[in-house]
Every structure is written in C-alpha cells, then in structure tokens.
Amino acid sequence: MENFRLEKDFLGERKLPCNVYYGINTLRASEHFNVSGKKVNFKLIKALVIVKKAAALANEKANLLSIEKSQAIIKACDRILKGEFEDQFITDSLQGGAGTSTNMNVNEVISNIAIEILGGKKGDYSLIHPIHDINMCQSTNDVYPTALRIAAIRLLRAAADSFSKLQTALQVKENDFSHILKLGRTELMDALPMTVGQEFGAYARAVARDRWRLYKVEERLREINIGGTAIGTGMNAPQKYIFLITDILQDITGLGLSRSDFPVDTTQNMDVFCEVSGLLKAAAVNLIKISNDLRLLGSGPKGGFGELLIPAVQTGSSIMPGKVNPVILEMVSQVSMKVIANDTSITFAASSGQLELNAFSPLIAENILESLEILNNAVISLTKNCVNSIKVDVNKCKFNLDASTALVTALEYYIGYDKASEVAKKAINENRPIKEIVVDEKLLSTDLLDKILNPFSLTSPGIPGK
Structure with a gap:
C-alpha cells in the first residue's frame, strides 16, 4: 500500500x-x-x-x-x-x-x-x-484580517469581563476596609493618613477605566474587509456574495460585524490592532502598579511593611523553611511586562506595512491574541487567588501610622508649619508618638486633638477638626 x-x-x-x-x-x-x-x-x-x-x-x-x-x-x-x-x-x-x-x-x-x-x-x-x-471569492488579504478580528473580539470580551470581576473584587475590599486607618506614602516616604479602603478604591477605579476602554474598543474591531479580496477593490467577488457573507458571518458568530465602507483601508491598515494593544498595555501598566503596591504593603512578614496579608498559595523556597512569596502578584507583573513587549512589536509590525497590504500581520495576530489570552488568564488568577482573600493587619497599620510623623500635618492649621516641624523632629529624635508630644507640651487640648485626629476627619477634604 x-x-x-x-x-x-x-x-x-x-x-x-x-x-x-x-x-x-x-x-x-x-x-x-x-x-x-x-x-x-x-x-x-x-x-x-x-x-x-x-x-x-x-x-x-x-x-x-x-x-x-x-x-x-x-x-x-x-x-x-x-x-x-x-x-x-x-x-x-x-x-x-x-x-x-x-x-x-x-x-x-x-x-x-x-x-x-x-x-x-x-x-x-x-x-x-x-x-x-x-x-x-476570497483572498488571504480579506479572509485573514476578518478572522483575526473575530478571534480578537471574542478574547476581548472575555478580558473585559475578567477586568469587571477584578473591579468588583477591589470594590468589595474598598468597602470592607473603609474603616481601617493607615499610613499613606509618597515617594516611599511617610505622607498623610488614609484608609485602607481608599487605597483599594483607587485600584478599583484604575481597573474600571481599563474595563471600559476594552469594552468600547470592540466597536473598531467589528468592521471587516471580507469581500475586498486582494487589495480591497473586491475583484473576483460578486456583489451578491459580498453582501451575503457578512450577514452570514453575523449569524454564525453572533457578533455585530459590519462591512467596511472602504475595504482598501481595512485591508492595508492595521492601526485598529495597535489601538487594542495600546489599551492592553495601559491595563498592563495598572496591573503592574497594583501588583507592586500589594507586594510592598504585604512585604515581611517581620522585616517589611506587613500591613496586608497576601494569601499564601504555595511554599516559597527550596532552602528557606516557612518562606512564602507573593507569587500570584509576581506572575501578574510578568504577564503585564510581556503584554507591553508585545505592544512594541505590534507597533513596529503595523507601521511597517507598505502600500496595499501589511505583510507582517502574522506577527500582529500572534501577539495581539497572546496578549488578550494571557492578560485575561492573569486577571482571573489575580482576582480568584489573591484579591478575594487579601486581609489587613489592623494592628500593624496602626503601629506604622502612630510611629510616623504623618499626623503632624493635621495639626499645621492650629500650631503653624514651623511648630509642627519642631514636633515632627522631636518625634523622630525621641522615637515618641506625635500625639504624646502635643499633649505633654500643652499645644492643644486633648478634646480638640481627639477631634482633629478622628479617622474620618483625617481622610476627608477640609481642615481636620473643623
């Protein structure tokens, strides 16, 4: 045979x-x-x-x-x-x-x-x-971009849904932690008091923007060039076929696909994929920021900030017993870095097209689909295996806040900048709480001080105590 x-x-x-x-x-x-x-x-x-x-x-x-x-x-x-x-x-x-x-x-x-x-x-x-x-009645040049848009839309919808779930999870933490006072930091240095809920609220709003951007950009992907054949002019594709295939694709996919009103453009230009990739990059930037913050706030457990308790999902070392690492957050950062790298190659590939066709669409396809898939999977894992189970060490938050000079800013209106600076310096040199020094030196009454240092007053607009 x-x-x-x-x-x-x-x-x-x-x-x-x-x-x-x-x-x-x-x-x-x-x-x-x-x-x-x-x-x-x-x-x-x-x-x-x-x-x-x-x-x-x-x-x-x-x-x-x-x-x-x-x-x-x-x-x-x-x-x-x-x-x-x-x-x-x-x-x-x-x-x-x-x-x-x-x-x-x-x-x-x-x-x-x-x-x-x-x-x-x-x-x-x-x-x-x-x-x-x-x-x-087809050419690679109308079939391939059309298929890529269909594949990308489906993955984009999944990603937008995952970001929506992450947003919800962060908003739950914002509400759960709204009463817990902590030390806010700028440039890694002690700044002003805030609540843990406010910190998570900022994360939730960043993710909300990503979710909305990914949801809206689908509109640009819906325009397809099928029927344009080789360069978008439609040679060898009868009008009846051109109108039929778009309607049939709508029925099969359930997507709101539409015929391009100028397929020459849709055939040769890949800027839509740059736009999608750019929004994925923006989302990746936010995920890296959030992951880095959570890792820093959860560092320790004894030698770091130790304010957040990051869920332990696996042992962290083959030589150091008892060590647990924030591996989910590390994974999310690496995925995000890969998405940013993919965006660079997509940018180069899309800009390198010449005349009536972009020869580098396979690179665009590989990277845009990979970015959509891995970012979606990373966000699902981040939500499920980390954010949902994050807890706060309330005592450590209080200790770090009380040990800092952050509270002195709240007193500036009452005792002046210069005196507040003296109190701050004394607190640092003598390793004493701000409140104790103010009371000892009779700079403010205890009742007024308690009113000024009320958590709600400290974390709301206006002058504390007023």
Whole structure:
C-alpha cells in the first residue's frame, strides 16, 4: 500500500504522507517557516474556519457553488470547530506572506476532510479544490484580517469581563476596609493618613477605566474587509456574495460585524490592532502598579511593611523553611511586562506595512491574541487567588501610622508649619508618638486633638477638626 501521495504546484511536485489532511502549500510553509516552535493560535484557525463556512454558504446562495460541495465543506468546517484535526494545522505562527500559509493550511485541511465526506481520497482535488472551492471569492488579504478580528473580539470580551470581576473584587475590599486607618506614602516616604479602603478604591477605579476602554474598543474591531479580496477593490467577488457573507458571518458568530465602507483601508491598515494593544498595555501598566503596591504593603512578614496579608498559595523556597512569596502578584507583573513587549512589536509590525497590504500581520495576530489570552488568564488568577482573600493587619497599620510623623500635618492649621516641624523632629529624635508630644507640651487640648485626629476627619477634604 502506498504511504505517500503526490501533490503539485507551479514550483513542482512533492510527496505527502497519505494520512495528513494538509497539502503541498502547508508542507512548503512548514519547511520554510520552522522558526518559533509555536503553531498558529488555534483560536485564529477556528475563526478562519468560520469564515470558510460562511463563504461556502454565501457561494451556494449566490449559485457559485453546488449544494453538494457546500454541504461537504460546511460539515468539514463543523468538525474542525468541534476540536477535531487540530494537529493538522502545522504552520509556524511567524511566517512570511501576510498569512497566506495559514490560509492555505486551512483551505487544504477543509478540502481533504470534505473530499473524504464525499467518499474520495485525500488529495483528489477534482472533487473539492482548496482554492477553487474553499477559497472561492476570497483572498488571504480579506479572509485573514476578518478572522483575526473575530478571534480578537471574542478574547476581548472575555478580558473585559475578567477586568469587571477584578473591579468588583477591589470594590468589595474598598468597602470592607473603609474603616481601617493607615499610613499613606509618597515617594516611599511617610505622607498623610488614609484608609485602607481608599487605597483599594483607587485600584478599583484604575481597573474600571481599563474595563471600559476594552469594552468600547470592540466597536473598531467589528468592521471587516471580507469581500475586498486582494487589495480591497473586491475583484473576483460578486456583489451578491459580498453582501451575503457578512450577514452570514453575523449569524454564525453572533457578533455585530459590519462591512467596511472602504475595504482598501481595512485591508492595508492595521492601526485598529495597535489601538487594542495600546489599551492592553495601559491595563498592563495598572496591573503592574497594583501588583507592586500589594507586594510592598504585604512585604515581611517581620522585616517589611506587613500591613496586608497576601494569601499564601504555595511554599516559597527550596532552602528557606516557612518562606512564602507573593507569587500570584509576581506572575501578574510578568504577564503585564510581556503584554507591553508585545505592544512594541505590534507597533513596529503595523507601521511597517507598505502600500496595499501589511505583510507582517502574522506577527500582529500572534501577539495581539497572546496578549488578550494571557492578560485575561492573569486577571482571573489575580482576582480568584489573591484579591478575594487579601486581609489587613489592623494592628500593624496602626503601629506604622502612630510611629510616623504623618499626623503632624493635621495639626499645621492650629500650631503653624514651623511648630509642627519642631514636633515632627522631636518625634523622630525621641522615637515618641506625635500625639504624646502635643499633649505633654500643652499645644492643644486633648478634646480638640481627639477631634482633629478622628479617622474620618483625617481622610476627608477640609481642615481636620473643623
């Protein structure tokens, strides 16, 4: 029994194992672009398959493709969408050709599955051809960007939802910790009193902005260039097909996709992905800030700030017994750094497109989908494994506040800046609480001092005690 089949293109003939569903184009791509060891993101593959399914339906309704062929193609697509044949999509995520190799990999696999559905043998493209039938009325240059938008929207929605849950978790802590007074710090030095709730409230509002930005940017991703074919002019794509496929894609995906009113623009310009990536970068910046703050406030347990109790999720050292590290926060920071790095490469790739096409869309696709996936997963873990279970060491917060000179600022209105400075200096030199010095030197009455140093008064707008 022959273990190989012959396929040919205009460059010549090649042998392929009889059991594989990809064809000669995919084989050549696997040889030429074997660089990263990472295959094309399967979520992008599935989105491409959805586009192929919609194209088959549109071509059938436009009387361009027989019902027999379209039904076989649709069945093949459905099998892939259920998770079958994932091992047949072998092209490297980094490839030349603006995604042509990935598009052809999808065309060939669908074609050979459909051929078998019709009772034929893999490679008998007289039954269903990868280009003439699967790629009918299409080009990589309209299929690939359209699929990328579909994949990105789905991941974007998941990310926005995860940020929403993180926002809620932070708001719960804001409320739970609203009565706990602590030392606020600027430039890592003692500043003014605040509540732990106020600190978490600031985190919640930063995350809320990220959630809203990610939610809104989906609007720009909904505009697709399918039907524009090679450069957006729509050559070889009949009007009936162009209108049908967008409507069908809306039905299949459940997304509010819309036809670009100028596909030449949508085909050649990748700034939308820069915008999405830029918002992911902004979110990553906030996550790093929050993670660093939580690590610092939870440092110790004896030699650090020790004001927050970070949940212990695993032992922290192979040599130091009893050590526990803030590993979830460290992971979130690293993921965020990766997202920022991805944004840089997306920026370079999007700006390097020339004339009617961007040849570097595979790099954009790989990095934007990776950023969306890893940021979403990191935020889910941050919420579940850290924020939800964070506690406060109330006594340590009180100790750090009482031991600082932060309270002296509240007295400035009553005793003046210079006298307040003297009290602060004395407190530092003698290692005594501010309140004790003020009482001993009879600078203010005990009743007024208690009124000034009331937690609500200290953490609200206006002059404390007034």
